[in-house]
Structure formats: C-alpha cells, structure tokens
Amino acid sequence: xxxxxxxxxxxxxxxxxxxxxxxxxxxxxxxxxxxxxxxxxxxxxxxxxxxxxxxxxxxxxxxxxxxxxxxxxxxxxxxxxxxxxxxxxxxxxxxxxxxxxxxxxxxxxxxxxxxxxxxxxxxxxxxxxxxxxxxxxxxxxxxxxxxxxxxxxxxxxxxxxxxxxxxxxxxxxxxxxxxxxxxxxxxxxxxxxxxxxxxxxxxxxxxxxxxxxxxxxxxxxxxxxxxxxxxxxxxxxxxxxxxxxxxxxxxxxxxxxxxxxxxxxxxxxxxxxxxxxxxxxxxxxxxxxxxxxxxxxxxxxxxxxxxxxxxxxxxxxxxxxxxxxxxx
Amino acid sequence: xxxxxxxxxxxxxxxxxxxxxxxxxxxxxxxxxxxxxxxxxxxxxxxxxxxxxxxxxxxxxxxxxxxxxxxxxxxxxxxxxxxxxxxxxxxxxxxxxxxxxxxxxxxxxxxxxxxxxxxxxxxxxxxxxxxxxxxxxxxxxxxxxxxxxxxxxxxxxxxxxxxxxxxxxxxxxxxxxxxxxxxxxxxxxxxxxxxxxxxxxxxxxxxxxxxxxxxxxxxxxxxxxxxxxxxxxxxxxxxxxxxxxxxxxxxxxxxxxxxxxxxxxxxxxxxxxxxxxxxxxxxxxxxxxxxxxxxxxxxxxxxxxxxxxxxxxxxxxxxxxxxxxxxx
DNA sequence: CTGAAAGCGCTTACAG
DNA sequence: CTGAAAGCGCTTACAG
Numbered sequence: 032x033x034x035x036x037x038x039x040x041x042x043x044x045x046x047x048x049x050x051x052x053x054x055x056x057x058x059x060x061x062x063x064x065x066x067x068x069x070x071x072x073x074x075x076x077x078x079x080x081x082x083x084x085x086x087x088x089x090x091x092x093x094x095x096x097x098x099x100x101x102x103x104x105x106x107x108x109x110x111x112x113x114x115x116x117x118x119x120x121x122x123x124x125x126x127x128x129x130x131x132x133x134x135x136x137x138x139x140x141x142x143x144x145x146x147x148x149x150x151x152x153x154x155x156x157x158x159x160x161x162x163x164x165x166x167x168x169x170x171x172x173x174x175x176x177x178x179x180x181x182x183x184x185x186x187x188x189x190x191x192x193x194x195x196x197x198x199x200x201x202x203x204x205x206x207x208x209x210x211x212x213x214x215x216x217x218x219x220x221x222x223x224x225x226x227x228x229x230x231x232x233x234x235x236x237x238x239x240x241x242x243x244x245x246x247x248x249x250x251x252x253x254x255x256x257x258x259x260x261x262x263x264x265x266x267x268x269x270x271x272x273x274x275x276x277x278x279x280x281x282x283x284x285x286x287x288x289x290x291x292x293x294x295x296x297x298x299x300x301x302x303x304x305x306x307x308x309x310x311x312x313x314x315x316x317x318x319x320x321x322x323x324x325x326x327x328x329x330x331x332x333x334x335x336x337x338x339x340x341x342x343x344x345x346x347x348x349x350x351x352x353x354x355x356x357x358x359x
Numbered sequence: 360x361x362x363x364x365x366x367x368x369x370x371x372x373x374x375x376x377x378x379x380x381x382x383x384x385x386x387x388x389x390x391x392x393x394x395x396x397x398x399x400x401x402x403x404x405x406x407x408x409x410x411x412x413x414x415x416x417x418x419x420x421x422x423x424x425x426x427x428x429x430x431x432x433x434x435x436x437x438x439x440x441x442x443x444x445x446x447x448x449x450x451x452x453x454x455x456x457x458x459x460x461x462x463x464x465x466x467x468x469x470x471x472x473x474x475x476x477x478x479x480x481x482x483x484x485x486x487x488x489x490x491x492x493x494x495x496x497x498x499x500x501x502x503x504x505x506x507x508x509x510x511x512x513x514x515x516x517x518x519x520x521x522x523x524x525x526x527x528x529x530x531x532x533x534x535x536x537x538x539x540x541x542x543x544x545x546x547x548x549x550x551x552x553x554x555x556x557x558x559x560x561x562x563x564x565x566x567x568x569x570x571x572x573x574x575x576x577x578x579x580x581x582x583x584x585x586x587x588x589x590x591x592x593x594x595x596x597x598x599x600x601x602x603x604x605x606x607x608x609x610x611x612x613x614x615x616x617x618x619x620x621x622x623x624x625x626x627x628x629x630x631x632x633x634x635x636x637x638x639x640x641x642x643x644x645x646x647x648x649x650x651x652x653x654x655x656x657x658x659x660x661x662x663x664x665x666x667x668x669x670x671x672x673x674x675x676x677x678x679x680x681x682x683x684x685x686x687x
Numbered sequence: 688c689t690g691a692a693a694g695c696g697c698t699t700a701c702a703g
Numbered sequence: 704c705t706g707a708a709a710g711c712g713c714t715t716a717c718a719g
Contacts (some may be wrong), residue, residue, distance in 0.1 A: 149406030
C-alpha cells in the first residue's frame, strides 16, 4: 500500500489539508507545523499521487512535444536531439515532465494529442514542426489550448519560436558574394517546408541586392534521400555550369552529398550549409541556427503562455533566435 | 466546462457505470445500449479524463523513457532517433503515450523518475542506457516497478534488450581476418560502457582464435570528443605501426575522425564501424545493430513485463537483437 | 493558523 | 443486463 496524504497527516498529527498547505509552502502555516509535517513526509517516504493532484487542480506539470512523422528526415539530422536537449533543460529546471506524441501518420498523431489534450494529460503543447492548415494545430486552437510552434506559421496569431530564415539565407548568400563569388547555387530540402522557402527567399534577395541574376538552374530541392540528391544535384549543377563558384545547402545531409561529389571530381568549390551542431564536413562555413536556444526558448515561452491563459490574457509571442555564420 | 461521463450517461439515459462498461466494451452490455451510449459520446465529443481513470484504475497507459545525461554523446549519433522511432511505433499501436526523463546529472534524473514512479504517472520504464549500480535502477528494483534496460546489465535478473556485442565485435574482426588482414586496430568509445568492453572482448577473442597476437598499442578508448580522438588515435596508431591494415571503430563519430586522418594522409586502409543507420562515411563495411528493432522489442517487452507484474509473475526477459555486417 | 466537508471524474464491487 | 454507492488521493473553499 502506498503512503497517502492521510498517513502523513496522521503521523504529523494534523489534517490532510494542512499537509497540502505545507507542500504548497503556504505562509499561513506555522514553521513548527511545517517542520513536523516535512519530517513525517520524509520518514514515510511520501510522494503525492500526481493523478489525484491533476484531477482536482487541473494542471499536470507536463508538456507535450509533437514530433513529425516517423519517417521524416527530421530525426536524421542533429537539429532534433539538440532542440530536445534545450527543452529538457528548462523542463527540468521547472520540474516539468515531457510527454511526446508521434505516429506514422497524421491520424495517429491526432489521436495522440487528443488523448493528451482532452485527457488532461498535459498543460501545453510544443509543435516541433510547422505545416500550414495542420489539423492538429486546428484542434488546439479551437480548444484554446496553450501551444506554440517551433518554426514558422502563416497564421498571424500563433505563438512561435524560430530563426529568421530569410535573413539567414540572405547572410549566407552575401557571405559568398563578399568573397567575390557570383555563380552561387542553392540546394535545399523540400519546398513544402517554410525553412526551405525562406532561406531561398533570402538567397534571392541577396542576389538581387547585389545585382546578380537569378537563375533557376542553380536552385534545387530534394524531397527525400537528401544525401543522394545532394550528389545528384551537384552533378546536374556542374554539368550546367562548370564555373559554379559556391554552393549553399540547407541541410547537413545535402551538404554531404555535395561534398562527396566535389571530392570525387576534385572540385575545389566552397560549400556553406545550414546546420545546428557538430558540423563535420569539409565546409567553408556553416550557419549556426542555435537549436539549443530554440529548444530552451520554446519551453520558456510555453510556460508563459500557460500562465497567460490561466490569467485570461491572450498574448501572441514571436521569438526570434539569432543565427550566426561560422567560418571554418 | 468539459464533458464528463455523467453528461454522456444523462444523454444516453443510462448510469455512469454503464458508460464505463461501454468504453471497456464489456460483453454484458446489450448492443442496443452500446450503440446509444457511443452515439452520445460522439455527439458530446466526450473524452475521458485520464487522470481520473488512472487514479482509480492505477494504470496510466504511459511508458517512461530514461535518457542519459544531456551532454552525452548519445544524442549525437543516429542510434537514439532510430531507437526512439521503434519505440514510438509500438507505443502508438498499443495506444500508449511516452514520457521522457532527462536531466543534466544523476540527481535530476533520479528526481524525474521518482516523480514518474511514485507519482503514478507511468506503468513502466525503459532505460536507454546501462550503467552498473545505477541508483535509478536500484530505485525501480526496490519498488518492484516494471522496467527493462536497453543495453547490458551484469545483474542476472534484470530484463533487457540488447545486441550480442561480443559476437558483433568478433564478427567485425573476423571479417577483416578473412580478408587477410593481421594488423587490426580497435578504436572504441569509453570503457565505462559495456558496449565498448564487449566489442573489445569479441575483437580479442577473434584475434586469439586466429592466432593473431594481442597488442595493446592497437587499442584506443575515447571518453569524449569522439571525432577529434578518432583523428588523434589514428595518428598514434600509424606512428606506432605504419603497416596497420584495418581499423574497427565502435562509433560513427570515431570513424569520421579516423577517415579524416586516412584521407589527409592518403592512406588506403579499410575501416569498419558500428553504427545503426545512414552510414555516410567511406567505410569498407559497417555493423548494422538494428536499432529500430531494439526500440520495438523493448516496448513489446515492457508491455509483457507490466502484464507479468500485474499477474504476479516474475519473468526476466533477455532479448537479443541480431546484428549484421554490411559490406559497402 | 488549522480542520471538516465537499468534490474532481472516473471505476469497481455489490446488488438486483 | 444495469444501477446506486463507495472510494481512488488529492485540493479548495468555508468556517472558525
């Protein structure tokens, strides 16, 4: 039989409600009583039943993380573990637990978060991916359930934490322009993702601003098999223009494919890739998107949102996490 | 106000207990009543409060995942996301949710799992790392709480899911021996991990069996900065014996360091690495440890254990996941 | 400063 | 085949 609050109350010679107040460290309880109750809790190795607590107080101290599809490239790149670490750090500091929602398709994930939201298992949700008209996002919006997106969203009133990917794409491109490059290629992931679109936009803006011509033969987008595509696109690229003098990739896997091609063909063309951590390739530079900060800020922000909702404030947060270009 | 079981009962003209029975799909309820109740649930968009359910039924349909330290190399290599995917697949199939426990040190993680276990927030725990005399393992053992280790343990009565790493080390070494190599080096991660120890043991056994001498100058172990160490150790290795004719590494980061060294020095020595997925390096071969299966089997096994404990059976499971050597 | 009572939303015997 | 009652372990007003 597990120890309940009644056992503690009996042992300390007080009522259960007093024990609750001691746990909440209410100032109305005398120090002497607090001491006695705490001693009893320790001696009996008391731990509150969190389900009971959540049932009555209707908060859980749990945050849900919505992950993209199983199959997603997401898991393959260092972004995910890094963001997770950031999230876990702040969660731990605030004594929050983390629950995760995955599933092989949208239906499964919708089920998972329905359980969390309607089942009152979490206080808020962080979406680790962004998609327009996402039915999961629709659900939490309608329920006015606290959530935020780690990434971009077109809806103007959704809280989010993200890099300025347009600026980052601009900076990356300008980095090469300032080095004197003028035939700069852009090899990105799927255009379905805003990250890709935005970085491309930045790339285009930089070219324009520096009076360089846009050439659609220099841009490529891979939906899958990023490494192979990186290789294949490089081939196409250099067949089209052997004088290509710089390559920007949006993902470290793509960068690997590109670098492999360049190595094999002994081409000495600088590559710059977006990546979060641990850039291992022979790159000229990379864009540090600071995924640890993305994770940390996401968690800090969701805690604020939960508080806001509780106090009937409706604030939309838009947190921009700085990126930086690191030369190697 | 959220919809409760009473609302459903009222709408369907039955008692709350009947609604519960319909949810549990008990055969004692008439089809006609079931139909009526289900209709009411749907119309009212009823979702049970899982905290209330857990409070009385004392099961949660949640499994806890214990992750190693924040800073651990763990997150850097593809093993983690891959295992997680396997776990998430089976969890989803069984309508289980996943909660994770991390923390920057042992104390934080102990806190996290105490909350889960004592707070009755999970039905069982999967440890994603193994360490001897782990206080967390001690806690769950003492509490007779369902758990298993994904990895090795010396304690004979702990359930676990793992590769046969001794055999895998043996196979990797024999692979090179059969190719005619005789000066085979072993570059591993920290000796604190059983994986490293076991793979080393297999390496040594293979050498012995093939009458090749053991030479401690050919073995290296890195506690951190795996890639740099891989590079540094390669340097030492080839200074010691320029005729080294094969290298085995236990980790893809180490392998990268090694490959970098070999490339730079134009050495054409075959490298074999342990790795789970997506081996991108220019390796001669790699050992597929099948981390997806590790994840899937872990989850299936913890479900069995939970059932066993409920029915007062105490069974210790030892699941071996096959590895295979893949030539490139 | 503290206690007694009511209740959170379920499920589980018990009874019919 | 179904309902009324009791209870899971907490917390929250209310009262003093």
